[in-house]
């Protein structure tokens with residue numbers, strides 16, 4: 001089939017040519033004497049993405065779920081009370097993981113369209129005078145609903161009552177795309193993955209841990225081997241790994257960091273915001289709205305487009321794939337069929353972001369949606385034109 005498939009799901013995202021080239025190398029000796037000269041700066045530079053000076057980054061040959069598992073297994077114990085909230089497929093999976101680890105999970109069930117309920121967290125933490133809650137969990141970006149949450153607000157809730165609980169953040173679909181500040185927000189553990197903002201294939205479970213989280217290793221009794229932080233620390237400090245590392249992905253990660261730093265993290269975040277605004281302009285021109293209930297929850301990496309009553313959003317995804325070779329993303333679990341998702345993160349520019357809008361619009365028209373052909377594309381074009389800046393200064 002001529003042409004190419006256009007991938008606009010919220011991860012894995014498009015892998016830029018530069019990163020593909022960096023990974024397209026001969027296999028190498030992971031015990032070579034010059035490897036530390038590569039790995040040590042890599043780990044140091046990863047800290048810049050998390051905005052931490054005192055934290056430590058772990059990189060596992062895993063996915064985000066592995067990162068979650070390592071975070072829990074190295075810091076908490078069975079029976080520990082934790083405060084969580086579920087408002088989408090991924091925040092709920094995190095709840096499930098903690099339950100399976102035998103934690104005493106108190107999970108607030110929120111509307112799918114809202115985010116972390118900061119006020120409720122504040123009340124619960126203030127009432128926990130004996131400090132029984134050992135950790136508070138927050139999903140910064142719920143990929144299933146396109147909802148971004150206020151992590152600084154969760155820190156404020158903890159500080160307001162001097163609560164010592166650890167703060168865990170899921171940054172799988174936000175780190176490297178939406179601002180995240182480990183030290184400033186007092187985050188103890190942030191989990192991410194390679195296949196979203198880092199623009200890599202799936203395969204790295206990335207965890208950043210604060211000094212306070214690292215100290216919890218002392219009393220940690222949950223079983224672990226593959227995900228044991230102690231083994232990582234011992235070998236990473238020497239520039240090596242406790243088991244065979246995925247060197248191609250690590251070489252790709254180096255290039256990913258080069259690209260993020262060349263653009264500048266603030267510019268990366270601003271670009272994501274602009275791409276997201278273009279998608280939202282299209283959605284509004286279609287007479288539709290995001291699943292996110294309020295503007296404050298809007299995600300800059302993924303938009304779940306709520307479809308009108310009587311339509312199946314997942315049919316739009318199937319149709320776009322089948323007729324136009326475009327990969328949009330289905331809506332999952334509780335909202336299956338009520339929306340389709342557009343991923344607008346990673347390696348993305350103006351004309352790229354118009355592609356899923358274009359394909360979704362054609363597919364919806366084909367399926368009898370009451371939309372005007374060209375309306376979403378035109379609205380996004382107008383927004384992008386009116387906010388465009390020259391790439392090259394002359």
Ligand SMILES: Cc1ncc(COP(=O)(O)O)c(C=O)c1O
Nearest residue numbers: 063064065090141143172173193
């Ligand atoms: C917010 C969020 N958390 C966790 C995960 C799980 O990550 P993985 O699929 O890499 O294991 C995902 C996956 O999309 C996600 O979007």
